[in-house]
Amino acid sequence: MSIHNTLITSELMEQDVIKTIREGYFSCKDFFRNYTNEGYEIYTKKKKEFLRNLCTDYYNKYPSLLNDFSEEIYTTTIHRHQYIPIKFKDGGFEYPRSFITFMDRIKDTNQTPVKRPDLDELDIYMKTIPESYSLDDYFQGFFRRLKKVKIILRSREAEVLQLLSNIDFLKTKIDGSYRITIPTDKEILEALKFDRKNAKKVERAVNFLFGHKICYISGIIMNPAKLGYYFALIDNEKKLLDIDSANIFWKVPFQMGNSIIVCLRFEQVPERIGNIDYIPLTHWYWNVNMNSYGAKKEDPWEKMRIPNFSADDVELEKYRKWNLTEPLTKEFTSYEWKIIKKLSQMNQLSVDNIKELSPSGDSKSVIELLRFLVKSDVFQYYPNINFIGTDFLVGLRITSKEKIPFKNLIKGVLKLPIAQLFVNKELNELIGYVQLPKQKFGQLIEGFNDVKEKYPSLKINYSTDPNYLMNRSFKLK
Numbered sequence: 001m002s003i004h005n006t007l008i009t010s011e012l013m014e015q016d017v018i019k020t021i022r023e024g025y026f027s028c029k030d031f032f033r034n035y036t037n038e039g040y041e042i043y044t045k046k047k048k049e050f051l052r053n054l055c056t057d058y059y060n061k062y063p064s065l066l067n068d069f070s071e072e073i074y075t076t077t078i079h080r081h082q083y084i085p086i087k088f089k090d091g092g093f094e095y096p097r098s099f100i101t102f103m104d105r106i107k108d109t110n111q112t113p114v115k116r117p118d119l120d121e122l123d124i125y126m127k128t129i130p131e132s133y134s135l136d137d138y139f140q141g142f143f144r145r146l147k148k149v150k151i152i153l154r155s156r157e158a159e160v161l162q163l164l165s166n167i168d169f170l171k172t173k174i175d176g177s178y179r180i181t182i183p184t185d186k187e188i189l190e191a192l193k194f195d196r197k198n199a200k201k202v203e204r205a206v207n208f209l210f211g212h213k214i215c216y217i218s219g220i221i222m223n224p225a226k227l228g229y230y231f232a233l234i235d236n237e238k239k240l241l242d243i244d245s246a247n248i249f250w251k252v253p254f255q256m257g258n259s260i261i262v263c264l265r266f267e268q269v270p271e272r273i274g275n276i277d278y279i280p281l282t283h284w285y286w287n288v289n290m291n292s293y294g295a296k297k298e299d300p301w302e303k304m305r306i307p308n309f310s311a312d313d314v315e316l317e318k319y320r321k322w323n324l325t326e327p328l329t330k331e332f333t334s335y336e337w338k339i340i341k342k343l344s345q346m347n348q349l350s351v352d353n354i355k356e357l358s359p360s361g362d363s364k365s366v367i368e369l370l371r372f373l374v375k376s377d378v379f380q381y382y383p384n385i386n387f388i389g390t391d392f393l394v395g396l397r398i399t400s401k402e403k404i405p406f407k408n409l410i411k412g413v414l415k416l417p418i419a420q421l422f423v424n425k426e427l428n429e430l431i432g433y434v435q436l437p438k439q440k441f442g443q444l445i446e447g448f449n450d451v452k453e454k455y456p457s458l459k460i461n462y463s464t465d466p467n468y469l470m471n472r473s474f475k476l477k
Contacts, residue, residue: 014135017062021138022126024054024096029119032103043106051082054096058084089136091143098142101212102149110204111211113151114296117387121145144466147391151212158295160205161388163191164215165290168318170381171374178374179381180367181351182217216384218348222473223284225324226378227340229474230269231281231422233431234260235397243272246477250422251469252395252431254461259397259431261422263474266327279429280325285421287319287414288383301389301437306444307412309451312404314411322377324422330376336369343370343379344476382472390417392438394462400428401457409451409458416444420470433470 031050035043055078059066066074068087078084083097102117122145129138153161163169164183173179174190183191189202209215225231231249234240237258240248250261261281264272292304307314332340339357346353349370358366374380396413400406406428413419413434421432436444441464448460 011134013062013065015131015133017065017135018129018133018138020058020061021095022129024058025099025126027054028096028100028103029123032100032105036105037107037109037112047104047106048082051096051100052078055082055084058095088139090140093139093142098146102151111208113212114154115152117149117151119149121148147386149387150389151214151387152297152300153214153293153295153388154205154208155295156201156205157208157214158293158300159192160188160202161209161215161385162290162293163188164209164217165288165383165385166318167288167320167380167383170217170383178371180349180354180370180374182381212387214385214387216386217381218350219382219384220343220347220349220379220473221286221382222344222379223322223324223377224263224344224474224476225284225322226326226328226376227476228266228327229476230264230266231284231324232262232264232269232273233279233281233422233424233429234262234273234276235279236277240276246475247272248469249471249474250431252397252433252463253465253467254395254397254463256461261431279424279427281422281431282323282325282425283423284322284324285319285410285414285419285423285432286322287316287419288385289415289417289419290385291317292417293388299389299437299439301417301440304417304437304440306440306447307415309409309412309447310405310454311412312408314408314415316411316414319414319419320377328376328378330372335365339366339369340373340378341476343373344473347473347475349381379473385418389437390435392441392464393433393435393466393468394441394444394464395433395468396421396430397461397463398430399459400455402455403428405451405455405458406430412447420472433468 031047035046059074059078066084069085074084081097083094086093086095099122102119105112105116122142125141125145129141133141169183169191171179174187185199185202185206188206189196189199192202194202235257237251237260240260240262243262247262247264248260249263252259262273292301294300294303342357343349343353346356354363354366354370398406398409400409410421410423410430413421413432416434416436418435419432421430423430434444445462448462452458452460
């Protein structure tokens with residue numbers, strides 16, 4: 001078969017897969033519309049049978065495409081968990097679990113949202129997928145729309161979310177020790193100052209938040225500058241011809257072109273970017289702030305206010321300010337380096353991961369090393385928040401000739417729900433992004449315009465282009 005014919009066959013196959021997933025999506029909508037939690041004990045068996053049949057049909061139809069795992073893994077996953085894992089360019093898709101989470105009400109009432117999530121935009125997308133789309137195009141479009149789905153939280157869920165998104169709680173335990181395992185229900189109960197009577201309340205809230213992927217807390221954020229790596233900002237992407245894509249940490253699209261953050265071993269800097277105009281980055285600011293979220297509301301962010309970016313008296317309860325110019329003086333052993341590199345590649349940390357990090361079975365030394373790394377601001381747990389209306393991402397590129405307005409602007413931006421900012425404090429240069437409710441975007445721009453009017457030397461470029469690349473952990477080699 002010619003290459004041309006092979007490509008045509010592949011394209012037709014991908015279009016058929018998209019059609020099958022689309023049909024499965026609407027079959028699931030019909031099924032979960034007819035069967036709800038009013039009889040979940042009766043319908044649970046029926047649900048499992050329906051989903052297994054859906055997965056089995058897909059598995060039998062496309063065996064040549066399902067070669068990422070063994071046959072045993074596929075059949076076991078179908079039987080036990082009722083989904084099929086599908087890999088694509090930018091991640092993974094779980095058919096049909098990636099979408100039934102928002103449809104399925106055949107479960108305990110405490111584990112269903114107080115109101116059915118609005119899937120209208122996803123429905124329209126499924127009905128109007130362009131024929132020219134590849135599977136990668138389709139999955140990218142699917143997840144871009146899925147991020148916009150909103151789930152209204154109960155009061156107990158909102159309370160637990162605010163604690164689990166507290167970056168201090170995710171770094172340090174109540175007893176003052178450094179956290180290298182995710183919080184237990186008991187820790188959450190104690191931190192919220194609840195008595196034992198509320199244990200079930202906490203358990204239900206945690207299961208709801210994790211089950212609906214509203215809050216992931218096993219992911220980490222990592223500062224490789226502490227380990228001898230160098231961060232540089234390059235505004236002219238065309239000059240990056242010799243940079244390996246593995247060294248690109250961020251890529252933020254702006255109207256004037258892409259701004260890039262590269263991450264290199266310090267000793268590689270002269271050779272790799274010595275002939276390029278770049279801005280050294282001195283600090284990494286970041287924060288997650290769910291304090292303005294309101295439970296049981298159609299607009300849970302109605303009380304959120306955009307800060308006055310020119311105010312001198314903005315107070316921040318918590319945020320991180322990581323220095324990117326002060327590597328640790330500790331010399332790690334080759335064994336410790338293996339652990340650190342493996343941790344950076346995992347991008348998350350759990351009890352099972354700790355076992356993986358210790359191939360020799362010496363978990364005690366691994367635990368001691370991990371606690372040292374958290375203490376030294378090399379890494380910590382980071383809350384990944386979804387489906388509560390903070391999906392609107394705004395890229396920022398800011399420069400200033402004056403230090404005070406630049407400093408005040410940083411403090412104001414850090415009060416927004418989610419903020420990641422890389423800065424050169426000496427040159428007053430910033431690249432970063434914020435996430436906030438889309439309905440607050442207009443107020444954000446008004447706030448930027450107000451501070452620019454007051455300080456004309458302040459230049460603020462922003463972008464809402466979704467084609468960005470942003471990492472929180474760099475894969476060390």
